[in-house]
Amino acid sequence: MKNINTIYSILVKKYGLQNWWPTTLEKDLHPTYHGRTLNDKMRFEVVVGSILTQNTSWKNVEKAIIALNKGKLLSINGILKTPQKKLAAIIRSAGYFNQKAERLKIVASFFAKNGFKKLKKERIGKLRELLLALKGIGPETADSILLYAFEKPIFVIDAYTKRMCSYLGICKKDVSYDELQQMFMKKLKHNVKFFQEYHALIVAHAKNHYSKKPYHYSILK
DNA sequence: CGCCAGGGCCTCA
DNA sequence: TGAGGCCATGGC
Numbered sequence: 001m002k003n004i005n006t007i008y009s010i011l012v013k014k015y016g017l018q019n020w021w022p023t024t025l026e027k028d029l030h031p032t033y034h035g036r037t038l039n040d041k042m043r044f045e046v047v048v049g050s051i052l053t054q055n056t057s058w059k060n061v062e063k064a065i066i067a068l069n070k071g072k073l074l075s076i077n078g079i080l081k082t083p084q085k086k087l088a089a090i091i092r093s094a095g096y097f098n099q100k101a102e103r104l105k106i107v108a109s110f111f112a113k114n115g116f117k118k119l120k121k122e123r124i125g126k127l128r129e130l131l132l133a134l135k136g137i138g139p140e141t142a143d144s145i146l147l148y149a150f151e152k153p154i155f156v157i158d159a160y161t162k163r164m165c166s167y168l169g170i171c172k173k174d175v176s177y178d179e180l181q182q183m184f185m186k187k188l189k190h191n192v193k194f195f196q197e198y199h200a201l202i203v204a205h206a207k208n209h210y211s212k213k214p215y216h217y218s219i220l221k
Numbered sequence: 222c223g224c225c226a227g228g229g230c231c232t233c234a
Numbered sequence: 235t236g237a238g239g240c241c242a243t244g245g246c
Contacts, residue, residue: 054228055225055229056227058226060226060244159226160227200227
């Protein structure tokens with residue numbers, strides 16, 4: 001059985017760097033961004049994406065983000081000033097639009113009150129607590145925001161990660177989020193870019209090899 | 222037609 | 235604390 005460092009090497013060799021967030025934003029919205037420094041507008045766009053992509057394909061999310069941008073609403077104030085009903089209509093393609101419109105409102109007011117600059121100085125544990133306290137932000141969304149928007153070294157677990165690990169016999173099928181996260185973080189070097197890429201690679205691999213049962217992660221066995 | 226997507230909340234044991 | 239229902243569009 002391969003360990004999780006080896007699995008990373010195999011995946012990156014096969015799929016290459018993913019440069020996930022803000023991928024779409026880089027291409028369509030931020031032509032000058034080259035993966036170096038995020039400004040607060042980009043950070044907020046990552047937050048929006050993390051909400052919209054909950055249990056939803058990224059394709060559908062992209063449409064919603066582009067629609068928001070087209071309406072000049074892809075910002076904290078843009079979200080705040082837009083009636084929730086109207087917001088829901090704009091993000092329709094992302095599904096669960098009523099829930100997600102409410103969630104966008106909630107995170108927007110949170111970041112309006114607590115600026116990114118101030119929040120970025122918080123320790124990671126404290127910041128994670130603050131995010132988890134928001135309605136609509138669970139562990140995966142919180143960790144995605146921490147890793148991709150705040151660039152904090154935390155490993156994101158998702159359904160794919162869990163399925164892959166249990167399939168490979170690395171963890172139990174009913175392993176908890178925190179348990180699996182601890183396992184990754186205990187065995188991996190704590191590095192933001194590395195964590196960002198690893199999570200994205202798991203998703204990339206799952207998309208190609210893991211849409212339907214029976215699962216075959218053959219290259220990883 | 223059914224199944225799934227870069228989840229999380231609520232309810233009920 | 236965990237299982238199950240619910241939210242909803244779009245791709246295949």
